Every structure is written in C-alpha cells, then in structure tokens.
Amino acid sequence: MLHRYAVPLAIFGALALAPLLGFGAGHSLSLLARAMILGLGAVGLSVLVGGAGLVSLGHAASFGIGAYAVVMLDAAGQTNAGVVFPVAVLAAAVFALLTGAVAIRTAGVNFIMITLAFGQMAFFTAASLSAYGGDDGYTLYARTRLFGTRLLENRWFFHYLLLALLVLAWVAGRRLLASRFGRVLRAIRENPLRVQALGFSPYPYQLLAYTLAGALGGLAGALLANATEFVAPSFIAWQRSGDLLFMVILGGLGQLHGAVLGALAFVLLEEYLAELTPHWRLIFGPLLVLVALYLKGGLLGLVQRRG
Amino acid sequence: MGEPLLELRGLTKAFGALKVTQDVSLTVLPGEIHAVIGPNGAGKTTLVHQVSGTLGPDAGSIHFAGRDVTRLPLARRARLGLARSFQITAVLPGFSVLENAALAVQARSGSSFRFWRAAATEAALNDTALDALARVGLQDRATTLAGDLSHGERRQLELAIALAMQPRLLLLDEPLAGAGPEETERLVGILAGLKARYGILLVEHDMAAVFALADRISVLVYGQVIATGTPGEIRANAEVRAAYLGEDH
Amino acid sequence: MQFGVLLFLVAAGLTLVFGVMDFINLAHGVQYMLGAYLGASFAAATGSFWWALLLALPVALLAGLLLEWLVFRHLYARDHLAQVLATFGVILSLNQLVRMVWGSAPLQVPVPALLEGGIQLMPGLTWPTYRAAILLAGLATAGLLWLVVERTRVGALVRAGASNAPMVAALGVDIHRLFMLVFGCGAMLAGFAGVMAAPILSVEPGMGDTVLILAFVVIVIGGIGSVRGAFIAALLVGLIETLGRSLMPDLMRLFLAPSPARQTGAALASMLVYVAMAGILAWRPRGLFPVRAG
Ligand SMILES: Nc1ncnc2c1ncn2[C@@H]1O[C@H](COP(=O)(O)OP(=O)(O)OP(=O)(O)O)[C@@H](O)[C@H]1O
Numbered sequence: 001m002l003h004r005y006a007v008p009l010a011i012f013g014a015l016a017l018a019p020l021l022g023f024g025a026g027h028s029l030s031l032l033a034r035a036m037i038l039g040l041g042a043v044g045l046s047v048l049v050g051g052a053g054l055v056s057l058g059h060a061a062s063f064g065i066g067a068y069a070v071v072m073l074d075a076a077g078q079t080n081a082g083v084v085f086p087v088a089v090l091a092a093a094v095f096a097l098l099t100g101a102v103a104i105r106t107a108g109v110n111f112i113m114i115t116l117a118f119g120q121m122a123f124f125t126a127a128s129l130s131a132y133g134g135d136d137g138y139t140l141y142a143r144t145r146l147f148g149t150r151l152l153e154n155r156w157f158f159h160y161l162l163l164a165l166l167v168l169a170w171v172a173g174r175r176l177l178a179s180r181f182g183r184v185l186r187a188i189r190e191n192p193l194r195v196q197a198l199g200f201s202p203y204p205y206q207l208l209a210y211t212l213a214g215a216l217g218g219l220a221g222a223l224l225a226n227a228t229e230f231v232a233p234s235f236i237a238w239q240r241s242g243d244l245l246f247m248v249i250l251g252g253l254g255q256l257h258g259a260v261l262g263a264l265a266f267v268l269l270e271e272y273l274a275e276l277t278p279h280w281r282l283i284f285g286p287l288l289v290l291v292a293l294y295l296k297g298g299l300l301g302l303v304q305r306r307g
Numbered sequence: 308m309g310e311p312l313l314e315l316r317g318l319t320k321a322f323g324a325l326k327v328t329q330d331v332s333l334t335v336l337p338g339e340i341h342a343v344i345g346p347n348g349a350g351k352t353t354l355v356h357q358v359s360g361t362l363g364p365d366a367g368s369i370h371f372a373g374r375d376v377t378r379l380p381l382a383r384r385a386r387l388g389l390a391r392s393f394q395i396t397a398v399l400p401g402f403s404v405l406e407n408a409a410l411a412v413q414a415r416s417g418s419s420f421r422f423w424r425a426a427a428t429e430a431a432l433n434d435t436a437l438d439a440l441a442r443v444g445l446q447d448r449a450t451t452l453a454g455d456l457s458h459g460e461r462r463q464l465e466l467a468i469a470l471a472m473q474p475r476l477l478l479l480d481e482p483l484a485g486a487g488p489e490e491t492e493r494l495v496g497i498l499a500g501l502k503a504r505y506g507i508l509l510v511e512h513d514m515a516a517v518f519a520l521a522d523r524i525s526v527l528v529y530g531q532v533i534a535t536g537t538p539g540e541i542r543a544n545a546e547v548r549a550a551y552l553g554e555d556h
Numbered sequence: 557m558q559f560g561v562l563l564f565l566v567a568a569g570l571t572l573v574f575g576v577m578d579f580i581n582l583a584h585g586v587q588y589m590l591g592a593y594l595g596a597s598f599a600a601a602t603g604s605f606w607w608a609l610l611l612a613l614p615v616a617l618l619a620g621l622l623l624e625w626l627v628f629r630h631l632y633a634r635d636h637l638a639q640v641l642a643t644f645g646v647i648l649s650l651n652q653l654v655r656m657v658w659g660s661a662p663l664q665v666p667v668p669a670l671l672e673g674g675i676q677l678m679p680g681l682t683w684p685t686y687r688a689a690i691l692l693a694g695l696a697t698a699g700l701l702w703l704v705v706e707r708t709r710v711g712a713l714v715r716a717g718a719s720n721a722p723m724v725a726a727l728g729v730d731i732h733r734l735f736m737l738v739f740g741c742g743a744m745l746a747g748f749a750g751v752m753a754a755p756i757l758s759v760e761p762g763m764g765d766t767v768l769i770l771a772f773v774v775i776v777i778g779g780i781g782s783v784r785g786a787f788i789a790a791l792l793v794g795l796i797e798t799l800g801r802s803l804m805p806d807l808m809r810l811f812l813a814p815s816p817a818r819q820t821g822a823a824l825a826s827m828l829v830y831v832a833m834a835g836i837l838a839w840r841p842r843g844l845f846p847v848r849a850g
C-alpha cells in the first residue's frame with residue numbers, strides 16, 4: 001500500500017521542483033503554468049462530478065467569464081489584482097448561480113445538455129463582444145498588477161503562485177468533501193430520495209457546489225488570461241469543457257489530486273503529440289475513447305494498483 | 308388517550324383508472340404501533356408514499372403532530388420528525404454503516420452548511436449514530452461499507468437510520484421483508500423494544516409479527532380500509548376472515 | 557425554415573437512440589458531417605448530385621454501423637459520463653480524419669441543375685428552388701418517420717423502448733437488434749441531412765458540432781425520446797435561429813455602428829436559441845413532450 005499522501009506529494013513536489021530541474025525555460029514553464037491553471041479548474045469540476053454527481057459539460061464558461069472579467073477591466077484601465085481577481089471570481093460565481101438555478105432543476109442527461117447550452121450561450125456572448133475583439137479575441141499588453149508591481153510577469157513568481165493556489169484549492173476541496181456539507185453532497189449523488197427522506201432538500205446543496213466550482217473556474221480563467229496575455233471566445237468553446245471533463249476522468253475521479261494529475265497529463269500529452277505530428281488529434285481522439293472505455297479509475301487507479 | 312400523532316382523513320389516490328387509495332382514514336397515537344396489512348397490491352406502499360410525502364394524494368388530508376402536512380414536501384416532513392424505511396432497501400452503498408447513520412443524525416442536529424471540519428470527526432454525530440446502530444445490533448459493523456452488508460443487515464441499517472433521525476413517528480414499509488427466520492426474530496425484538504418511545508405505522512406481511520407487535524391493525528383491501536381494531540378484534544372480524552380466508556359472512 | 561427541417565433530421569435519430577438506449581451520442585453530428593463530405597466527394601466524382609445522394613447514403617449507414625461496432629456498443633451499459641467522453645473522443649478523431657482526407661478548406665457543392673433557380677412567391681421575392689426542395693424532402697421524411705413510428709409494429713416497439721426499455725427487453729424483444737435498426741436509421745437520417753445541406757452550407761471540418769449542439773437543444777426542448785417533440789422543437793429552433801439572424805443585426809444597428817452591429821447581432825442571434833431553451837426548461841424541466849415513464 002502506498003501512503004495516503006504519497007501520490008499528491010509526488011505531484012506537488014514535482015511541480016515545486018520542476019523550475020529547478022531544468023524546466024525553467026520559458027516554454028516549459030508556461031506549459032506547466034497552463035497545466036496548473038487547468039488543474040485548478042479541474043479540481044472544481046472534480047468536486048462537482050465526483051462529489052456531487054453533477055456532470056457539467058459547460059465548465060469552460062466559468063473560465064471564460066473569469067478571463068473576460070480581466071479583459072473588460074483591462075480595457076477600462078483597471079489592472080489592480082485586488083480588484084481584478086475578486087471581480088473575476090464573483091462574476092463567474094454569479095453566472096454559475098443563475099444558470100445553476102435552472103440547470104439543477106433538471107437531472108441526468110438534461111443536466112449535461114443544459115450546462116452545455118449555457119456554455120454555448122457564454123461562448124456566443126463573448127463572440128458578440130465586438131468592443132473586446134469579438135471572434136478574434138483581445139490581447140492584454142500587461143498582466144494584472146499585484147500591489148502595484150509587475151510581479152505576475154515574473155515567471156518564477158507566477159509558477160509558485162499557481163502552485164500555492166493549486167495546493168490551496170486541493171486542500172479546500174478535500175475538506176469540503178469531508179465536511180457536513182460534502183457528506184450531504186456525496187449522499188445526494190448516491191441516492192437523492194434517501195437524502196430527502198432524511199430531511200435534506202438537495203437543491204441548495206447542489207446549487208452551492210455548482211456556484212463554488214464556478215467561482216474556482218473564474219479564478220482559473222483570470223489566471224489563464226494572465227498566463228496567455230490573450231483572451232478569445234475559443235476559451236469557452238464547448239470542446240474546452242469536454243477537455244476539462246476528460247482531465248478529471250483521465251486522472252481519476254475518486255480523488256481530487258486525480259484532477260491535477262489529469263490536467264498535467266493532458267497538457268503534456270497534447271504538447272508532445274502536437275510536436276510529433278500535425279494530425280495529433282487523430283491519436284488523441286482514439287486515446288480519449290480508450291481511456292473512457294477501459295481506464296476505470298484513471299491514472300490514479302493505475303498507480304494505486306501498482307503500489 | 309392523547310392527541311393522535313398522525314391522522315389521515317379521507318385520503319384518496321388514483322393512478323389513472325386504478326384507485327389505489329380510497330377514502331382512507333386512520334390515526335397513530337403516540338407510543339402506539341398501528342399495523343397496516345393487506346394482500347399484495349392493496350396499496351400499502353402507496354399509502355406510505357403519501358404519508359412520507361413522496362406522492363401527493365388526490366384528496367384528503369394528512370395531519371402530523373397537529374399540523375397539516377398534506378402539501379409539504381418529503382424533506383420538510385422528515386424534518387418535522389417523520390422517518391421512513393423503504394420497502395426496497397435504500398441505504399447509501401458507498402457510505403460506511405456508521406456514516407449512513409451519522410448522516411441521519413446530522414439531519415437533525417445543527418446546520419449542514421458547514422464546510423471545513425471533517426464530519427467524520429464530530430463526536431456528537433458519531434455517538435448518536437453508534438447508539439442507533441447498537442439498538443439494532445449493528446455496532447460491530449460500523450466501519451463496513453453499507454454496500455457490503457447482507458440483506459438482513461441492510462434491513463437493520465434501514466431501521467437504525469430511521470432511529471438516528473430521532474423521529475416522533477416511524478413509517479416502516481415491510482421492515483421484515485426478505486429477512487430469514489433468525490433475522491426476523493431479532494428485528495421483531497428490536498421493534499418491540501422501540502414500542503412506546505415512538506408512534507409506529509407498520510406495513511408488514513408477516514402476520515405472526517404483526518399480531519405480536521401491533522396495538523391496532525387496519526386491513527387494506529383494494530385501497531379501502533375494511534376494518535380497524537385490536538388484534539383480537541381483527542381476528543374475529545367477519546369481513547377480514549372473508550377477505551383473507553374466503554369464508555362466508 | 558429549411559434549417560429547422562435539417563435539424564429535425566439530425567435530431568430525430570438522436571432522440572430515438574437516446575430514448576431507446578439511454579445513450580448520449582455526441583458523435584451524431586459527425587455522421588451529419590460525414591454525409592456532407594461523402595456527398596461532396598461523390599458529386600465531384602460522378603458530376604451528379606443525384607448519384608452522390610444515392611451513393612452517400614449507404615456509405616453513411618456503413619460508417620455509422622462501423623462506429624457502433626467499434627465504440628458505441630461498449631458504452632450502452634456505462635454511465636453518461638463515459639458516453640460523453642468516448643463519443644467526444646470520436647468527434648476529435650473524425651474531425652481530424654476529415655481534415656486529413658479532404659483538407660481544412662471548405663468544399664462547395666453545386667446545386668443540382670434540376671433545382672436551380674427560384675420560385676417567385678410574389679414580385680420581388682423569390683425563394684430558391686433548392687431550399688424549397690429541402691423543406692419538402694424534410695417534411696416528407698418527417699411524415700414517413702411519423703408513419704413508421706406511430707403506425708407500424710416496429711414503431712410501436714421503438715416507442716415502447718423509449719418509454720421503458722428494460723420492460724421491453726423483459727418481454728423478450730431483442731432490444732439489441734431493435735437498437736441497431738434505430739441506430740442505423742439515425743445514422744442515415746443524419747447522413748441524408750448532411751448531403752442535403754452540402755449545396756447550401758459550406759462543407760468543412762467541425763460543421764457537425766454546431767448542428768449537434770443545436771440538435772441536442774432540440775431534443776431536450778422536445779422531450780427526450782419524442783419524435784413529435786423533436787419535430788416541433790426543431791421548427792421552433794430553426795425559426796428562432798433564422799429570425800434571430802435576420803432581425804438581430806438590424807436591431808443592434810440601433811445601438812451600434814454597422815460593422816460591430818453585424819457581428820454582435822449574429823452572435824446574439826446564436827445565443828437566442830439557448831436563452832429559449834433555458835426558459836423552456838426552467839418552466840418544464842423534462843421538456844415539452846416528456847416520454848419516459850416515472
Ligand atoms: N406509479 C404507479 N403508477 C401506476 N400504478 C401504480 C404505481 N405504483 C403502484 N401502482 C399500482 O398500485 C397498486 C398498489 O401498489 P402498492 O405498491 O401500493 O401495493 P402494496 O400493497 O404495497 O403491495 P405489496 O404488498 O406487493 O408491497 C398496484 O396495483 C400497483 O401496480
């Protein structure tokens with residue numbers, strides 16, 4: 001048996017050491033940044049899917065809203081992190097709250113479809129924002145300022161900031177799922193009728209979980225805008241939502257660090273295959289099919305079976 | 308006798324043309340076991356569904372603890388102290404036995420919108436839950452996954468969950484269904500021990516158990532109550548004998 | 557209008573597959589795309605739209621059955637999450653495959669000579685004959701489908717399967733064969749829609765995705781498993797889409813300069829459908845014509 005924290009420690013440890021071990025060059029560091037940001041969003045999605053049983057196919061919308069919050073504030077001349085990040089998180093949370101209020105009334109397939117549809121709504125809204133580049137997107141000329149400094153533009157600082165946020169989200173997500181609230185969520189996933197017969201109404205619990213995941217997605221989106229210094233509607237395309245779901249499953253649904261592992265594996269694999277051949281999707285697609293069909297328990301499952 | 312804990316008045320429910328509940332009126336007094344018996348398909352489970360709030364009646368009213376709950380949803384009724392067990396066992400298979408019971412305790416003690424502290428470490432929840440498990444004889448299985456329990460043990464857990472809710476009324480839909488002779492004996496013992504502390508509406512096919520446990524019995528046939536009375540009265544009732552034994556009036 | 561009809565052709569297969577097997581097939585849109593590409597290729601090779609139509613349909617059917625055999629049949633017993641992911645993977649693969657075989661540039665398919673020109677509705681307002689033909693063909697297919705589903709024995713089985721599949725299986729019907737049939741029909745319908753769409757829409761990779769999502773909107777609005785619901789919802793969505801596209805840019809011009817107004821208007825028009833869907837589901841969480849029992 002592996003120690004309970006062996007795998008998460010290995011993942012976070014590797015991320016902490018990566019810049020010191022020759023991955024400090026611009027490209028690989030920004031690759032890791034992307035992976036950690038996606039991991040942040042995937043952790044939220046994992047709480048939703050694995051904890052609450054809510055399969056959202058519109059999670060990229062919260063990323064988009066966070067990213068566009070950065071863009072809009074930038075266009076208005078506001079680049080202070082103390083304003084930008086709270087606004088991004090809040091905007092994504094409000095969007096999740098409003099759309100969740102409708103979506104959670106439905107169940108099963110309809111929930112998947114309606115989250116997809118809300119995602120598309122956000123996508124087309126972003127494409128309609130001609131003041132922010134419409135389809136072509138918007139280039140940020142400077143990153144958000146932290147305490148009036150350009151600290152976020154320092155690659156190393158950014159790397160460790162992301163890592164800290166990721167670890168924080170992971171810890172918070174774990175505590176959440178183990179808490180009273182999380183216990184109710186997990187129970188709803190297993191048998192909503194039983195939970196109602198105990199005296200809980202599932203709706204507020206699920207809605208709050210959905211909103212929290214949205215808020216985390218907003219934070220990740222704002223960070224992503226800063227990492228790429230560019231935002232476009234394609235951030236919200238439904239394929240992004242599919243990718244996020246894939247990361248969660250690829251890593252392993254049962255545990256939250258699975259989402260982090262999945263995001264890392266996804267980004268690195270994508271990068272590796274893209275270097276190999278321009279038709280990398282022809283390998284990536286079937287791989288996804290195989291993972292969905294046969295890799296029950298995800299990569300974590302593999303590791304734990306070995307260990 | 309005091310105020311009834313549960314009072315059904317003129318409850319009526321139809322599925323299309325099928326009248327499953329017809330003008331059913333009955334009461335459960337505090338500390339009383341009121342059993343509902345009847346042949347398969349008589350509408351017993353449907354009645355339980357209406358009392359618990361899973362189904363809404365077409366007509367009639369349900370009063371619980373002096374309050375009209377006819378239109379209240381399932382969860383609200385549960386919070387008022389109405390606990391039900393399911394005919395088809397509905398424990399949470401991925402939860403441990405203890406956590407199944409602890410969730411029920413949690414429903415009745417404080418807010419569940421708490422996000423940080425691990426629920427599994429809350430002694431107050433665990434103690435009450437263990438207490439409920441002990442009362443049905445499951446304390447040794449606390450750490451087992453509910454999905455790994457035997458059928459009879461699941462029935463015991465159903466009961467423990469209902470008890471852990473610290474309810475005022477237990478709604479038990481065939482708690483003995485599918486239990487072997489030994490398990491039945493144990494469960495009957497447990498139910499007898501619960502008597503007087505709760506009002507119990509008991510739906511059950513096992514006549515020996517029903518006649519041993521019940522203070523009063525109602526006989527449901529084709530959705531109608533054809534007789535209500537003490538076990539002695541029911542035994543002697545001509546209509547019941549006709550319905551069950553095919554005797555002439 | 558003709559867009560609504562095309563949408564119905566795609567959605568009909570989807571809703572039946574969904575209803576009977578409780579299977580979410582995100583790759584259904586790919587079948588539509590494949591139909592369009594096959595139509596384009598055969599049209600180029602034979603020089604005749606009609607030959608293309610005739611050849612593309614069986615090939616689309618075969619492709620569908622191949623996918624079923626390779627991937628989908630391993631998914632029926634799995635949860636929705638696995639279905640979504642696996643069929644998402646199929647989309648990625650096939651979009652890329654199409655790009656490899658036919659290139660990324662949009663293909664044009666000429667309108668068949670027989671259906672060129674327009675019908676004069678009133679002086680100054682002509683309606684392209686081809687679009688009218690799509691509408692007619694679509695309505696005829698819808699009618700045929702309705703007849704089959706409502707009036708034949710197989711149709712009765714399909715309806716029963718959609719409302720309660722385990723029961724139908726328990727009654728001794730070979731649900732798997734029934735499903736192959738439904739699935740094959742769905743693949744053909746989607747392929748048919750693709751071929752029909754080829755001359756009026758540009759044939760390009762990813763064209764299936766937009767249609768797929770709209771088809772999902774259609775079946776969710778219509779109520780999963782309901783062909784009638786899909787028909788009404790498809791027309792509704794087609795109408796909203798078309799009206800939105802023509803009216804929104806004009807509306808936006810009231811607030812914005814012409815060029816941004818066009819872009820904003822078009823995007824808002826696309827959004828309108830989803831707003832409508834949200835509204836309908838908020839009002840009726842199970843769609844307009846829910847089929848599933850319980
Ligand atoms: N949702 C429903 N729709 C239509 N008919 C139903 C529904 N639920 C139950 N019925 C029918 O209502 C009748 C009463 O069912 P119910 O389950 O209440 O009987 P019961 O007395 O609990 O039977 P058993 O002793 O077998 O548990 C049966 O004929 C059943 O088929």
Ligand SMILES: [Mg+2]
Pocket residue numbers: 351352353394
């Ligand atoms: Mg019953």
